[in-house]
Amino acid sequence: MSTAATEVRPPRGRLAAAGKYTVLGVAALLTLAPVVWTLITALTPSNIDTNETEFGLGAFADVFNQIPILLYTWNSALVTLLIAAGQMLTAAMAGYVFARFDFTGKRILFGAILATMMVPMQVTIVPVFMLIRGMGLADTLLALIVPMIPTAFGTFLMRQYFMGLPPELAEAAQIDGAGPWKIFFGVYLPLATPGLAIVGILAFNYHWNEFFRPLILTISEQNFTLPLGLVTLQGNLGTGSVATVLAGVILSMIPAALVFVFGQKPLREGLTAGISK
Amino acid sequence: MTTQTTPTTRAVVLPSGVVPAGTPERPRRQRGSRLLIWVFLAPTLIGLGLFSFVPIIGSFVLAFFRWDIISAPEFIGVGNFVDLAANPTVRVSFLNTIGFVVVAVTVQLAVALLLAILVQSRMPEWLRTFFRSALFFPLVLSAASVSLVMAYLFNQEFGLVNEFLGLFGVGNIGWLTTGFGAKVVVLLVYVWQNFGFTFLLFIGGLAAIPREVYEASSLDGAHGWSQFRNVTLPLVSPTMLVASVMAIISALQIFDQPYVLTRGGPGDETRTAVMVIYESAFQQLDFGLASAIGIVLTLLIMLVTAAQFQLSKRFVFYG
Numbered sequence: 001m002s003t004a005a006t007e008v009r010p011p012r013g014r015l016a017a018a019g020k021y022t023v024l025g026v027a028a029l030l031t032l033a034p035v036v037w038t039l040i041t042a043l044t045p046s047n048i049d050t051n052e053t054e055f056g057l058g059a060f061a062d063v064f065n066q067i068p069i070l071l072y073t074w075n076s077a078l079v080t081l082l083i084a085a086g087q088m089l090t091a092a093m094a095g096y097v098f099a100r101f102d103f104t105g106k107r108i109l110f111g112a113i114l115a116t117m118m119v120p121m122q123v124t125i126v127p128v129f130m131l132i133r134g135m136g137l138a139d140t141l142l143a144l145i146v147p148m149i150p151t152a153f154g155t156f157l158m159r160q161y162f163m164g165l166p167p168e169l170a171e172a173a174q175i176d177g178a179g180p181w182k183i184f185f186g187v188y189l190p191l192a193t194p195g196l197a198i199v200g201i202l203a204f205n206y207h208w209n210e211f212f213r214p215l216i217l218t219i220s221e222q223n224f225t226l227p228l229g230l231v232t233l234q235g236n237l238g239t240g241s242v243a244t245v246l247a248g249v250i251l252s253m254i255p256a257a258l259v260f261v262f263g264q265k266p267l268r269e270g271l272t273a274g275i276s277k
Numbered sequence: 278m279t280t281q282t283t284p285t286t287r288a289v290v291l292p293s294g295v296v297p298a299g300t301p302e303r304p305r306r307q308r309g310s311r312l313l314i315w316v317f318l319a320p321t322l323i324g325l326g327l328f329s330f331v332p333i334i335g336s337f338v339l340a341f342f343r344w345d346i347i348s349a350p351e352f353i354g355v356g357n358f359v360d361l362a363a364n365p366t367v368r369v370s371f372l373n374t375i376g377f378v379v380v381a382v383t384v385q386l387a388v389a390l391l392l393a394i395l396v397q398s399r400m401p402e403w404l405r406t407f408f409r410s411a412l413f414f415p416l417v418l419s420a421a422s423v424s425l426v427m428a429y430l431f432n433q434e435f436g437l438v439n440e441f442l443g444l445f446g447v448g449n450i451g452w453l454t455t456g457f458g459a460k461v462v463v464l465l466v467y468v469w470q471n472f473g474f475t476f477l478l479f480i481g482g483l484a485a486i487p488r489e490v491y492e493a494s495s496l497d498g499a500h501g502w503s504q505f506r507n508v509t510l511p512l513v514s515p516t517m518l519v520a521s522v523m524a525i526i527s528a529l530q531i532f533d534q535p536y537v538l539t540r541g542g543p544g545d546e547t548r549t550a551v552m553v554i555y556e557s558a559f560q561q562l563d564f565g566l567a568s569a570i571g572i573v574l575t576l577l578i579m580l581v582t583a584a585q586f587q588l589s590k591r592f593v594f595y596g
Contacts, residue, residue, distance in 0.1 A: 020395050020398060020400075021400075023391070023392070023395060024392065024395050024396065024408050027388075027392055027408075027412060028407070028408055028411040028412060030469070031411050031412055031414060031415060031469070031473075032411055032414070034423075034426055034427065034430060034469075035414070035418075037426075037430070037437065038426050041429075089320075090320040090321050090324070091321070093316075093317035093318070093320065093321070094317060094318055094320070094321035094322075096317060097313075097314050097317045097318050101310060101314050103311075103314055109318070109322065112325075112330075113321065113322075113325060116325050116329035116330065116333075118578075118579070119329070119333050119575055120526070120529075120530050120574070120575070120578065122530055122532065122551045122554060122555075122571070122574075123333075123336060123554070123571035123572070123574060123575050124329065124332035124333055124335075124336055124571070125332075125554070125558075126332075126335075126336060126339065126554075126558050126564050126567050126568055126571070127331065127332035127333075127335030127336050127339065127568075128328060128332050129558075129559075130335070130346075130564075131327065131328070131331065131332065131335075146328075147324075147327075147328040149320070149324060150320060150321045150323075150324025150325045150328065150329075151321075152325060152329070155321055180310040180313045181313060184313070184317075205416075205417055208419070209417075209418065209419030209420065209421070209422075210419075211419065211420060211421040211532075211533045211536075211537075212532055212533065212551075212555075215536075215555075216555070216559055226419075227419045227421040227422060228421070230421065230422060230425060231421050231425065231537055234425050234428075242429050245425060245429075246425075246426065246429070249422045249425055249426055252419065252422055253418060253422065256417040256418055256419070257417070259417055260410075260414060260417045264410065264413075267417070268413070268477060271416070271474060271477060272477055272478055272481055
């Protein structure tokens with residue numbers, strides 16, 4: 001592959017290569033340009049008096065002045081991290097049981113768990129909303145967190161992961177006198193870290209960006225998450241202060257960008273996991 | 278894209294490092310493991326039971342009642358289904374959704390396949406990494422934030438898109454204020470953010486095609502289009518099936534983009550099925566109608582998925 005550059009190609013091949021890079025280049029430009037434009041616009045707010053744009057962090061300061069963005073960030077972080085942690089733990093436990101034990105009703109239970117993935121969340125949101133109200137959790141952050149902790153997809157992923165680990169490890173630990181709890185927490189759970197990372201990063205990516213559920217399940221502004229808070233900010237400002245809204249968007253993108261930089265591999269693997277060849 | 282909509286198939290490719298359980302599963306009953314089994318299963322079973330199974334049944338039951346949350350629910354049989362069939366807004370929203378799915382998924386699959394083939398072709402490794410990362414980046418952003426940004430870009434008076442088109446003498450287009458313009462923008466914004474997922478699937482599918490197949494077909498004189506038509510396309514068709522099923526399921530649930538960009542307008546031009554569920558339930562407090570619409574949407578999803586797997590028997594090539 002690396003020899004491609006030294007190869008002498010016929011003109012037709014060179015033309016094809018030029019076409020290929022043009023198409024890919026335009027696609028990459030169209031993908032990145034809106035993000036770059038957002039950053040530039042956020043950094044060049046227009047002065048109200050002179051109506052001239054000037055470079056500066058003024059728009060970012062405005063975000064902090066005009067909406068409780070620290071509160072929204074805190075809410076988003078709390079919701080996202082607790083869901084991610086909760087999913088990692090419950091999925092690891094359930095996945096482990098489905099991978100390593102035999103018991104009556106195992107197949108039916110696992111099938112039932114997978115079946116819950118078929119019905120979209122938007123369809124069940126009305127009964128979920130009522131359940132939440134009935135539990136006295138209406139308009140709390142717990143309403144966003146609790147229903148999302150049990151995860152069918154995460155359980156499936158962790159089951160596959162534990163099935164890939166050698167069963168002999170349990171036998172060896174058993175001979176050393178370890179009980180079933182010790183075998184899970186001491187032997188298998190540490191080995192499943194890459195699988196847990198996938199479950200955690202998928203949960204983070206999905207719930208950090210989530211809009212539909214917070215829109216329905218939270219009412220007071222003090223419980224808003226970032227995406228909801230930003231849409232509200234835009235609604236309040238109208239189209240008047242573009243830079244301020246975009247500064248908020250940039251701030252909300254930071255954690256997602258960090259995940260992209262540091263967790264791209266598990267994210268890619270997680271997104272495409274469970275897909276047939 | 279959401280974990281909720283991921284269909285599971287029996288044939289599973291695992292994240293690297295995970296070995297499929299090809300070796301016979303050897304579950305052992307360890308001493309004292311009975312307690313562990315049920316303690317470990319309890320959070321998932323109780324949680325999914327309460328927040329998935331009960332709501333699914335609840336939705337189904339509620340679809341046969343009239344309920345505004347304040348007064349007692351009243352059984353009205355198939356009344357809600359009759360209402361939704363007669364309700365012009367509901368009808369338009371479903372038509373919008375179906376039209377959107379057809380165009381968006383076609384564009385998404387075509388663009389993703391083209392770019393995946395190009396990215397997987399011969400090029401320096403760093404360049405490949407750059408293109409792959411850049412094209413997949415929008416996936417980590419929030420649809421709501423992206424829509425906010427795009428609303429500014431497509432703004433009729435000061436948006437960059439009209440400014441750019443103006444350079445070529447194209448007049449001011451009312452992107453978000455005309456029915457056709459709004460539809461186009463919702464579609465572009467949705468595809469912009471979601472094609473990266475399909476693109477990733479195709480990269481996986483293309484990477485699985487053995488190099489020798491291409492070499493052999495080249496020796497037989499196949500190049501360019503004929504190679505694509507007779508080698509790549511059949512070999513990538515299983516991925517195409519999965520990608521299209523997932524893209525359709527996810528597109529049928531579109532909400533964030535039209536909600537933020539247009540609130541469904543102008544008129545009902547960009548109203549979608551999920552928007553009507555949201556509005557019936559949480560604005561008009563007609564929870565029965567909302568549930569009935571949800572049931573219809575679920576049936577639509579199941580029908581489309583089943584049809585695709587049927588069609589795939591004829592068109593998908595499993596080497």
